[in-house]
Each structure stands twice: as structure tokens, then as C-alpha cells.
Amino acid sequence: MKRFFGGVLLAVGILIMTGSGLCSLVVIGIFVSEGGREGPGMLMLPLVVGGLPFAIGFGLFYTGRVLLRRAPTLDEDDLQDRFS
Numbered sequence: 492m493k494r495f496f497g498g499v500l501l502a503v504g505i506l507i508m509t510g511s512g513l514c515s516l517v518v519i520g521i522f523v524s525e526g527g528r529e530g531p532g533m534l535m536l537p538l539v540v541g542g543l544p545f546a547i548g549f550g551l552f553y554t555g556r557v558l559l560r561r562a563p564t565l566d567e568d569d570l571q572d573r574f575s
Contacts, residue, residue, distance in 0.1 A: 497558030504552030508545055515541035 515537035522533050 493558050493561070497555045500551045500555030501559065502555075504548045504550070504555055507548030508552065511541045511544040511548065515545075 518537045518541070519534065522529060527533075
């Protein structure tokens with residue numbers, strides 16, 4: 492069960508990080524293509540608005556990775572010892 496839950500957290504974290512990262516790139520690209528007329532404060536917008544979801548996604552990704560690495564695996568010898 493830990494492996495399944497870890498895999499789900501890993502996948503959801505990757506999806507959240509990808510979505511917020513791509514959205515931030517689009518906003519920065521629009522800012523650069525318009526020549527920076529909005530002022531340098533506009534560059535902080537993706538960091539503030541997209542940074543929080545990215546941090547949450549990274550936290551889910553890291554937690555899922557830790558769960559996958561710590562999940563116990565049963566070898567054939569372990570199964571024989573348990574049921575002997």
C-alpha cells in the first residue's frame with residue numbers, strides 16, 4: 492500500500508510542478524515579448540503566484556519518492572520463512 496500511495500504522490504507532484512512551471516514560463520514569455528513595459532515587478536508575479544503550487548508539488552513529489560524508497564519488498568525467501 493505504501494508503494495501505491497508513494498506512486499500516486501509522485502505522479503501528482505510531477506503534474507502540479509509541470510503545470511505551474513509551464514504557466515510561469517508563459518507569463519514570463521509574455522512579459523519579455525512585450526518589452527518589459529509593465530516594469531520589473533511583473534517578473535515577481537510568476538514567483539508569487541506560481542511558486543506556491545510548485546512548492547506544494549515538490550513536497551508531494553519528495554514525499555512520494557521517500558515512500559517508494561522505504562517501502563518494504565518481499566523476497567521469495569521472506570515468503571518461505573513466513574509461511575514455513
